[in-house]
Amino acid sequence: MKVILTRDSVAMGDDMDAPHEQRREFPDGLAAVEVITAVVADGYLPPIAGGRAVWVVVSGADRSLAVVAQEWAEPRPLTDGWGDALPDEGSPVRLHFRYLAQEDPEAVHGRLRAKA
Structure with a gap:
């Protein structure tokens, strides 16, 4: 499966490379949890001073899939299909x-989970 990653910039100096596109290949049929966890683990997201960066992972169909917080050990799902294969887009x-800068990750997760 081919995956195109993009991310928001975290600071003015980071804007030069926006949208920070990377193309990756993963085995077909991987679940969202597996792909997102691998991307986070390999350092695609820059660390933020203070250790409180918050990210929302959005699919190409503009569907929020997970919240990633620098202070959490792993991404947290926003959908019930977290273990399912990524949507066929x-x-x-x-x-x-x-x-989302340094917003409270628990509040972000709760707010987005309520909308899912």
Whole structure:
């Protein structure tokens, strides 16, 4: 499966490379949890001073999939299909990491989970 990653910038100096696009390949049929966890683990998201960065992972269909917080050990799902294969959006799958600065990750997760 081909995946195109993009993310918001975290600071003015980071804007030069926006939208920070990377193209990756993963085995077909991987679940959202597996792909997002792998991307977070390999350092695609920049660390923020103070350790409180919050990101929302959005699919190409503009569906919020998970909240990622620098202070959490793993991403937290926003959908019941977290263990299901990524939605078939055609090829490639697009995932965007929307930066929410240092918002409270529990509040962000609760607010978005209520909308899901």
